């Protein structure tokens with residue numbers, strides 16, 4: 001059964017000109033891009049999106065970073081999309097990311113780590129609904 005997940009090409013990767021290369025990796029891995037939009041988000045929007053991390057030491061700098069420039073918001077679809085995207089992305093800290101993963105290739109640090117992917121199916125549903133209206137998901 002096809003499953004949907006939510007992903008972001010983060011501002012660091014957009015600034016460095018890695019968007020196309022990251023999208024190519026995603027498509028090569030068999031994902032369909034259901035929806036995609038380039039947007040600059042506010043710090044308040046970032047705080048709502050990352051609400052589960054409220055109070056953690058990296059929360060404020062993370063929300064500053066995510067609102068520091070344009071990013072790409074995406075809904076992706078394939079069988080086992082949530083787990084397969086996490087595998088394709090690699091570990092949160094690029095220093096621990098496996099060879100061949102997106103973060104190994106394109107991430108600069110644990111915060112500026114190029115890409116986000118939902119960590120579970122229910123998280124994906126929340127994250128898709130946070131950024132996309134139903135009519136945008138064709």
Ligand code: CMP
Pocket residue numbers: 058062092110111112113115116117
């Ligand atoms: P992401 O997958 O988008 O989910 C939460 C984000 O917080 C994570 O990627 C990183 O960008 C950031 N993050 C997680 N842990 C840390 C940390 N220890 N220090 C700084 N940033 C972190």
